Amino acid sequence: MDFELDEDYRILQQAVREFAEKEIMPYGQEYDEKKEYPLDIFRKAAKLGYVGASVPEEYGGAGMGCLAEAIISEELTRADSSIGSAIDLAVLGVPMILRFGTEEQKERYVPPVVKGERPSAIAITEPDCGTDVAAMRTRAVRDGGWWVINGSKTFITNGSVAGHTIVVAKTAETDPPHRGISAFIVETSSEGYEARRIEKMGLNCHDTAELTLKNVRVPAENLLGKENRGFYQLMEFFNESRVKIAALHLGMAVGAYERALEYAKQRKAFGKPLIEHQAIQFKLADMWKDIEAARLLVYRAAWMIDKEKPSPPLSSAAKLFASEAAVRITYEALQIFGGYGYSKEYDIERYYRDARVGTIYEGTSEAQRIVIARSLMGKVRK
Ligand SMILES: Cc1cc2nc3c(=O)[nH]c(=O)nc-3n(C[C@H](O)[C@H](O)[C@H](O)COP(=O)(O)OP(=O)(O)OC[C@H]3O[C@@H](n4cnc5c(N)ncnc54)[C@H](O)[C@@H]3O)c2cc1C
Numbered sequence: 001m002d003f004e005l006d007e008d009y010r011i012l013q014q015a016v017r018e019f020a021e022k023e024i025m026p027y028g029q030e031y032d033e034k035k036e037y038p039l040d041i042f043r044k045a046a047k048l049g050y051v052g053a054s055v056p057e058e059y060g061g062a063g064m065g066c067l068a069e070a071i072i073s074e075e076l077t078r079a080d081s082s083i084g085s086a087i088d089l090a091v092l093g094v095p096m097i098l099r100f101g102t103e104e105q106k107e108r109y110v111p112p113v114v115k116g117e118r119p120s121a122i123a124i125t126e127p128d129c130g131t132d133v134a135a136m137r138t139r140a141v142r143d144g145g146w147w148v149i150n151g152s153k154t155f156i157t158n159g160s161v162a163g164h165t166i167v168v169a170k171t172a173e174t175d176p177p178h179r180g181i182s183a184f185i186v187e188t189s190s191e192g193y194e195a196r197r198i199e200k201m202g203l204n205c206h207d208t209a210e211l212t213l214k215n216v217r218v219p220a221e222n223l224l225g226k227e228n229r230g231f232y233q234l235m236e237f238f239n240e241s242r243v244k245i246a247a248l249h250l251g252m253a254v255g256a257y258e259r260a261l262e263y264a265k266q267r268k269a270f271g272k273p274l275i276e277h278q279a280i281q282f283k284l285a286d287m288w289k290d291i292e293a294a295r296l297l298v299y300r301a302a303w304m305i306d307k308e309k310p311s312p313p314l315s316s317a318a319k320l321f322a323s324e325a326a327v328r329i330t331y332e333a334l335q336i337f338g339g340y341g342y343s344k345e346y347d348i349e350r351y352y353r354d355a356r357v358g359t360i361y362e363g364t365s366e367a368q369r370i371v372i373a374r375s376l377m378g379k380v381r382k
Pocket residue numbers: 092121122123124125128129130131132154155156157158200203208357360361362363364365366367
């Protein structure tokens with residue numbers, strides 16, 4: 001057993017750090033205020049191979065695996081919680097295509113994302129159901145060589161900037177209902193696909209959208225994998241996507257911790273730097289401890305995927321722990337900054353707002369605990 005990163009990973013980490021400090025860090029507040037998707041920065045990152053590093057080389061990626069992608073995610077959000085995560089989530093729908101798509105689908109839809117042309121999206125959540133995926137109401141009905149999709153989706157990351165969206169819809173009435181769900185690649189230029197941006201507490205530069213799908217006609221060849229297997233595909237997809245979200249939130253925690261540590265060394269109270277006060281030392285010690293633990297979980301869950309032994313409870317544990325740690329750490333970091341933490345003068349208030357969603361999207365903390373508990377009960381593989 002070796003806890004050191006191999007040299008290739010260390011070189012990658014250093015290179016992404018330099019890129020992120022130069023091209024992302026200075027623009028965090030600007031993009032937060034203008035609430036604009038950072039397309040230009042996404043393109044720069046893609047050019048350097050930092051978008052979709054785990055995508056195989058034949059589809060334009062770096063073929064470096066999930067651990068490499070986690071290292072990149074951490075560095076991007078360490079530099080800025082909003083821009084970093086927006087760029088990193090540009091490949092959101094891609095693992096579904098790589099895992100279940102035909103050769104033609106992979107060749108057509110993956111390279112444009114990795115090259116930085118347009119991000120991808122995946123639409124599962126609906127206005128009336130999120131955690132309870134199988135309760136979805138969006139329907140896809142076969143019509144000759146086409147599928148016709150009707151319904152609405154909400155909170156869809158990249159919903160209006162994406163070139164394609166993986167839309168998950170009901171294709172059969174079954175009991176239990178999760179056996180009648182399928183996934184489709186929908187081009188966002190399709191007639192009847194409408195996206196409306198949603199205002200949020202944080203992640204302001206993300207494009208989070210509500211979708212209306214009105215008689216959207218999708219060619220039959222855009223069905224992703226087998227008909228009625230969509231729910232099971234999603235469960236496999238989450239193993240990977242949850243590690244990505246965990247790594248993003250680990251990076252947010254690191255970014256907030258480093259800024260708080262620096263501030264605590266400089267700011268004085270009662271004649272000595274804040275860091276000389278034990279109450280502040282304890283906060284920083286807890287932050288450091290949580291970051292170390294989160295990183296171990298993230299790296300191990302990513303490593304398991306690279307070894308083709310994905311572990312649902314481990315991916316869920318990484319996501320659960322890293323996102324909850326990021327919420328705690330950004331909260332305490334803001335506390336260390338005192339009144340300045342609450343002002344727009346420093347990045348911390350943004351990190352605090354941006355980190356909060358980590359316990360909600362890609363499955364809430366409660367949903368992650370359900371996955372872990374089901375595996376303890378022998379209902380999900382370990
Ligand atoms: C910024 C942002 C980006 C997002 N991006 C995407 C995206 O790209 N694609 C997409 O499809 N979705 C996306 N989502 C949606 C997100 O995945 C859902 O919000 C999330 O899965 C929770 O669903 P919900 O909001 O419907 O909450 P609900 O499912 O209604 O849950 C409400 C509360 O009840 C709890 N709860 C529900 N069921 C149980 C249970 N069985 N036991 C215990 N507690 C339970 C939940 O944990 C939660 O606390 C995004 C959300 C946000 C905020």
